[in-house]
Amino acid sequence: MNYLLKNGQILLSGELRIRDLLIVAGRIAAIGKNLVASGVKTVDLQHAFITPxxxxxxxxxxxxxxxxxxxxxxxxxxxxxxxxxxxxxxxxxxxxxxxxxxxxxxxxxxxxxxxxxxxxxxxxxxxxxxxxxxxxxxxxxxxxxxxxxxxxxxxxxxxxxxxxxxxxxxxxxxxxxxxxxxxxxxxxxxxxxxxxxxxxxxxxxxxxxxxxxxxxxxxxxxxxxxxxxxxxxxxxxxxxxxxxxxxxxxxxxxxxxxxxxxxxxxxxxxxxxxxxxxxxxxxxxxxxxxxxxxxxxxxxxxxxxxxxxxxxxxxxxxxxxxxxxxxxxxxxxxxxxxxxxxxxxxxxxxxxxxxxxxxFSLGLPTELAVGAPADLAIFDLTHPFKINAADFCSKSANTPFLGEKVYGKTLCTIVAGKIVYLADELKAAITDE
Structure with a gap:
């Protein structure tokens, strides 16, 4: 599946900037403003943070x-x-x-x-x-x-x-x-x-x-x-x-x-x-x-x-x-x-x-760049949430941080162009174009 991620924030020279990001065939195909593409799933990120x-x-x-x-x-x-x-x-x-x-x-x-x-x-x-x-x-x-x-x-x-x-x-x-x-x-x-x-x-x-x-x-x-x-x-x-x-x-x-x-x-x-x-x-x-x-x-x-x-x-x-x-x-x-x-x-x-x-010389993507593998994470930096064991994907929840209010909720994780985790907040935002 190919994706057009609209209105995300990415780090450019240490500053957050609004950009669109196009993923095609497991790689980043384009980064820019007001990108348009057909035959892709479009996701409006509403200024969520995109990072390698x-x-x-x-x-x-x-x-x-x-x-x-x-x-x-x-x-x-x-x-x-x-x-x-x-x-x-x-x-x-x-x-x-x-x-x-x-x-x-x-x-x-x-x-x-x-x-x-x-x-x-x-x-x-x-x-x-x-x-x-x-x-x-x-x-x-x-x-x-x-x-x-x-x-x-x-x-x-x-x-x-x-x-x-x-x-x-x-x-x-x-x-x-x-x-x-x-x-x-x-x-x-x-x-x-x-x-x-x-x-x-x-x-x-x-x-x-x-x-x-x-x-x-x-x-x-x-x-x-x-x-x-x-x-x-x-x-x-x-x-x-x-x-x-x-x-x-x-x-x-x-x-x-x-x-x-x-x-x-x-x-x-x-x-x-x-x-x-x-x-x-x-x-x-x-x-x-x-x-x-x-x-x-x-x-x-x-x-x-x-x-x-x-x-x-x-x-x-x-x-x-x-x-x-x-x-x-x-x-x-x-x-x-x-x-x-x-x-x-x-x-x-x-x-x-x-x-x-x-x-560790891993050879993985260290920046969002055209041609790089689409290994990405998307975070909501704006809205607080509580750490809740019921939300965990792990079989275990042994942590002293349960119940703490934090920011930076994971909205989506993409590996080689495939969505491997998707929060409820983004599920409704994915539309066919």
């Missing part, structure tokens, strides 16, 4: 093995509902994609069952332990996006060094979940004031920084592209800043929840506030925001981590780690960062599109 599709380097689709929490179909539709046209799926599924055959089979399923582009991480080690390395060359040939043991850190320095050497040889990133397990010691939230108040075991910042220090030294020695997942502490931001200054090939991501919440938000025994890494101090949160502004932190990724209601109703001590994020990321960030003038809309799109595409 958002890109999320870090989601958990839970499929295969944990499909009560999420599936390829529901997880990709949740991403589309959030305006994402590409997601990077972490390999902590069962069985883990630790050889070429399992990775290929998983990628084939994702292509058949997903509604957005999905890049699949392979594991760093067999069975996602800290012992035996995978065959990096075969997994790259099978289509690996990068290598990660996300869900747990690689505990052996020797294993991580060898993994970095192998990843450097095949020119793919190592995406590290940075966590020294021997320092966690059963912690469930940040080791700080809130943990003491609620009498809960805490996770110290050194669980993050001690392993990060090791990894940065090894990354410098090997030259590998080392990507730190979900940075959460001020100390880690400063370590990465210093590493970049001396030429270490390091990038990192931050989650919306670490940008917007600190441990102060945890007022009671609510498992929806339990994530790994945990919400840190207000000082840490401010350092993450500053790290985004100065370029130390390269991009924003959701760490979308669905769990069942039963898994999250066990309280902070026993609940599973993680919250969903695909469907709320843009609206929360637009509301709390752009509307408060912390950053511009152009900067937010840079962190959610251009930067992840650049640092």
């Amino acid at each position: 599709g958002l890109v999320d380097l870090h989601v958990h689709l839970r499929d295969p093995g944990m499909t009560a929490e999420e599936t390829i179909a529901t997880g990709s539709l949740a991403a589309a509902h959030g305006g994402f046209t590409f997601v990077g799926a972490m390999p902590n599924v069962l069985p883990v994609p630790d050889n070429a055959e399992k990775l290929s089979q998983l990628i084939q399923r994702q292509q058949a069952e997903g509604v957005v582009h999905i890049g699949q991480y392979a594991t760093i080690t067999q069975k996602r332990t800290s012992q035996y390395l995978v065959d990096f060359a075969q997994l790259k040939q099978a289509g690996a996006l990068a290598f990660s043991n996300d869900g747990s850190g690689v505990q052996s320095a020797r294993t991580m060094l060898q993994a970095m050497q192998a990843a450097q040889t095949v020119n793919l990133p190592i995406a590290a979940h940075v966590e020294a397990e021997e320092l966690v010691q059963g912690g469930v939230i940040n080791a700080g004031v809130t943990a003491k108040t609620l009498n809960l075991p805490g996770i110290p910042e050194t669980a993050e920084t001690a392993q990060l220090a090791r990894d940065l030294v090894l990354a410098q020695a090997t030259g590998v592209h080392y990507h730190m997942c979900h940075v959460s502490t001020a100390a880690a931001v400063q370590m990465i800043r210093c590493a970049k200054q001396v030429g270490v090939n390091v990038t990192c991501e931050v989650t919306p929840h670490h940008l917007l919440l600190s441990e102060q938000a945890i007022c009671n025994d609510d498992g929806n506030f339990k994530m790994n890494p945990p919400l840190r101090t207000e000082h840490d949160r401010q350092a993450l925001l500053q790290g985004l502004l100065d370029g130390t932190i390269d991009c924003i990724a959701t760490d979308h981590a669905p769990h069942t209601i039963e898994e999250k109703q066990l309280g902070l001590k026993k609940a599973a780690f993680g919250i969903v994020g695909s469907e709320t990321a843009f609206s929360l960030l637009y509301t709390h960062l752009v509307k408060t003038n912390f950053c511009t809309l152009a900067q937010l799109i840079e962190w959610l599109n251009q930067q992840p595409i650049k640092i």
